[in-house]
Amino acid sequence: GNSVTQMEGPVTLSEEAFLTINCTYTATGYPSLFWYVQYPGEGLQLLLKATKADDKGSNKGFEATYRKETTSFHLEKGSVQVSDSAVYFCALTGGGNKLTFGTGTQLKVEL
Amino acid sequence: EAGVVQSPRYKIIEKKQPVAFWCNPISGHNTLYWYLQNLGQGPELLIRYENEEAVDDSQLPKDRFSAERLKGVDSTLKIQPAELGDSAVYLCASSQRDWANEQFFGPGTRLTVL
Numbered sequence: 001g002n003s004v005t006q007m008e009g010p011v012t013l014s015e016e017a018f019l020t021i022n023c024t025y026t027a028t029g030y031p032s033l034f035w036y037v038q039y040p041g042e043g044l045q046l047l048l049k050a051t052k053a054d055d056k057g058s059n060k061g062f063e064a065t066y067r068k069e070t071t072s073f074h075l076e077k078g079s080v081q082v083s084d085s086a087v088y089f090c091a092l093t094g095g096g097n098k099l100t101f102g103t104g105t106q107l108k109v110e111l
Numbered sequence: 112e113a114g115v116v117q118s119p120r121y122k123i124i125e126k127k128q129p130v131a132f133w134c135n136p137i138s139g140h141n142t143l144y145w146y147l148q149n150l151g152q153g154p155e156l157l158i159r160y161e162n163e164e165a166v167d168d169s170q171l172p173k174d175r176f177s178a179e180r181l182k183g184v185d186s187t188l189k190i191q192p193a194e195l196g197d198s199a200v201y202l203c204a205s206s207q208r209d210w211a212n213e214q215f216f217g218p219g220t221r222l223t224v225l
Contacts, residue, residue, distance in 0.1 A: 004153075036216075043115070043202065043216040044154070089153050098167065099214060101153025 002027045002094050006102035009087075013080055013109050021075040021105045023064075023090035031092040033057075033066050033073040034099070038087045047075075047088070080109045113137070115217035117203050123223045129191035132220045136184070136205030143180060144214060145188050146202040154202055160186065161208065190222075198224045 007022040025031065035047040035057070048057030053068035062077045073090060090102040116135040124130050136143050141162050146154035157176070159167040162183035171178065175194070180186040190197055200219040206212045 041218070043218040044204075045216070046213050049213070091153070098156055098159070099154070101155070103151065103153050
């Protein structure tokens with residue numbers, strides 16, 4: 001079946017540091033890949049997505065590239081802010097729009 | 112545009128009691144999902160509706176969980192009786208019908224079973 005593996009958190013960074021959160025996946029066929037973010041006390045929000053190999057999703061300074069050869073979809077941001085503190089989930093859809101999530105990575109950004 | 116609405120936001124009950132969660136999806140979204148999120152884990156799908164039809168309920172523990180989506184709009188998820196292990200966040204999401212469309216999530220209901 002489909003599965004997603006994320007790096008464990010928490011990840012603690014200073015403001016303006018570079019962020020990478022690793023995500024790898026196992027899936028049959030050609031899944032779509034997503035990053036969702038969950039701010040404290042709020043619901044999950046779609047951050048970015050990519051639907052085919054070599055696509056790059058981007059939003060709010062975050063980027064991730066769909067790498068089929070390494071089955072990866074790593075999340076990056078060049079300069080994090082305190083307001084980016086949240087839990088980040090990597091996910092994929094197979095057939096039927098069923099989302100399979102990773103376990104989430106908590107990011108803490110300090111001044 | 113209003114987002115996905117869920118109520119209650121928090122619920123504390125004793126084991127063996129029944130509990131129900133309510134979800135109102137975004138207007139016009141045909142597909143509705145219920146997810147279970149345990150502490151420190153990602154959400155896991157319990158059931159998916161296309162309009163009023165449950166098209167994927169393979170992960171729903173049917174001995175104690177039930178769900179309905181009358182008229183293809185609002186949905187209710189029920190647990191009877193609740194067990195200690197049911198303590199978790201129950202998330203509702205909705206999307207338009209097309210495949211791979213974005214799912215919009217509600218804030219969730221945090222259930223604590225004592």
